[in-house]
Amino acid sequence: MPKDSNQPAQKAILYRMVMEDHLCPYGLKSKDLLEREGYTVEDHHLTSREETDAFKEEYSVETTPQTFIGGERIGGYDALREHFGQEVRGDDETSYQPVIAIFSVAFLMALGLSWAFYGSVFTVRAFEWFIAISMCFLAVQKLQDIEGFSTMFLNYDLLAQHWVRYGYVYPFGEAIAGILMVAGALLWISAPIALVIGTIGAVSVFKAVYIDKRELKCACVGGGSNVPLGFVSLTENLMMIFMGLWMPARALGWT
Template sequence: MAMPDHLCPFGLKSKSLLERKGYTVNDTLLTTRAQVDAFMAAHDVKTTPITYIDGQQIGGYSDLKTHFGYRVLAEGDTTYAPVIAIFAATALTALAIVLNLYAGFPVAIFLMWFFALSMVALAIQKLRDVEGFVSGFLGYDLLARRHVPYGYAYPFLELYTGVGMMALIGTGSAWIWLVAPVGIFIGAVGAVSVIKAVYIDKRALKCACVGGGSNVPLGAVSLSENLIMLGMGLWMLARWFAV
């Protein structure tokens, strides 16, 4: 479809995929609504684009990806792609910060930055759709089930903790007492909730760690997120006592 107010993204992606696979594409553009309706009626299809290879109807963009052996997520399928993207980006960001601001490569400081940045990134994902996050969170968080407002507060508490930890990395400031206990609390509650839901009750749930509508399975990722918050808080308090 290539109409004045709409250029079909799936058509462009299908054409690009075919060309990358070495095909010469005969791109038939549908420029009016009447042409679209006539095409769908003539070919007995409900959507466009439709790809034909050597006269054989392959289907739409998802069908084309399947034809070439790419994985296409069906409704309900799970994937770790969102958390992989987040952790890869925060790890690279932490690396850049440490290389620019610190002498040598202090591994502990790198991990602090990585964990704090990851908390902020995950909080942002939750804040994109707080209602959607809370709906998923209520499926397993023990405290939110008893006090629903805690579910709404959680993304803000995680953001506060992550930003606070970044501000206090490497310091022995008493301000740590305003940040670390929050991380310890939400991390401990979250870890216990995930352990009960996944490893004791054996429930197959979606993780709300990257926001509402996530296809990330509840389990190791969410447990790690909570244990990191718990561990970060305890480590910051330990450093304060050491000073």
Template sequence: MTTLKLKTNLRCGACVKSIKPLFDAEPGVTRWAADVSTPDKLLTVEGDGVSGARVGELLRQKGYEIVGEMPAETPATPTKARDDTQPTTTYYPLVLILLYLLGAVGLAEVAMGGFDGMRAMRHFMGGFFLVFSFFKLLDVSAFAQSYGSYDIVARGWLGYGYVYPFIELSLGAAYLANFQPVVTNVITLVVMGVGTVGVVQTLLARRKIRCACLGTVFNLPMSYVTLLEDVLMAGMAVMMLLLVLSHG
């Protein structure tokens, strides 16, 4: 792994925020940090094969540049921050959210006097989309930039990344309200199916990038856990669609 310590002309927190989506989505960048409180406006970048030239290209996309380097590129010991061998730590936010959703759905079923599988799935999917859209909506611009690094639609049309959180929000409300179940499940199947394609392409290319499923609040790596999440939601949509049609 290589570590670069670079002097830049980044001036404030807003400058750092503007480059965040680019560095978060850059393959090969494992960790980065910017300290604009120092005179050198130090930018530290770690990764496999990362170069000053590439960092400079990323900065110039937002109107900034490297003004010096200190020290020269040096090998660094891999850190535990992005160690994919520690799933309980890396995916802690995702696991916690899923446990909360399962607990809430279970309590709702108890309150309703009995377990109904279709109702439970509908409530779980509604909660899933509402919670995940919430984190994306905290910083829609950053999410759109990060999502565009791997989603096949957002890669060609950046606007899809801005619309996507609202699609999830609408699906969440539709599931909880039991609004047009056939239409809702078909849309879910299409959205999650398309998302799965981008995830599979990224995994096959072995690109080490951040997963945007929880927006840019948490540093979740793209992995087979992400793929499982998309496939699971698509599968539940298919199951619910079949149940709705069979009862129709």
């Protein structure tokens, strides 16, 4: 917790790289964190590679920045966060944060569009936009590293394991279906795409997770994600199945 403003500030010594061609972002974060925790910072700039290498050798450290408090070396930015009791997530630690961000923003965008077009957030179109926009966002996550996505996808998708190129086709299909559903156009293209890839995906995920009991990372938000395969990916595919059935049914007046 930040120190009470009525109490005298403690002192921290910070060494960080500040060069003409490089300003260490973790050094800035360390300085900001220390100040927010109520410390006055004795800020030492390492202004050249030679000076930085000499500092590392002197203190037997491999990285900068380095923070010292009360004569004790705390370490870099992550070590400083740990020192103040803040969470530090490991590189391999699973996280639902990307999924939460995608669905939250998609939901708010859908409400915003509904309000703009219909004057109300409580519309059927808002629900359709939410799913369609979510599909677009998820497709973008896959397309930004399609090679990584296709590699992870091969771990569990049944069609991709028999036709490798499907791992490269899938994100484009999801994006096309999502975009057309946002527009409410060419449902004879978007609905079959969503229905086919959603069904294959749902069966693949269900088999891998709930039948084979495999613990895998989900490729749903891209190749570098740490989202565990399971409920999220299954939900993504079930949403596409729903939209593949719902949109044509509504267009035909069956709902």
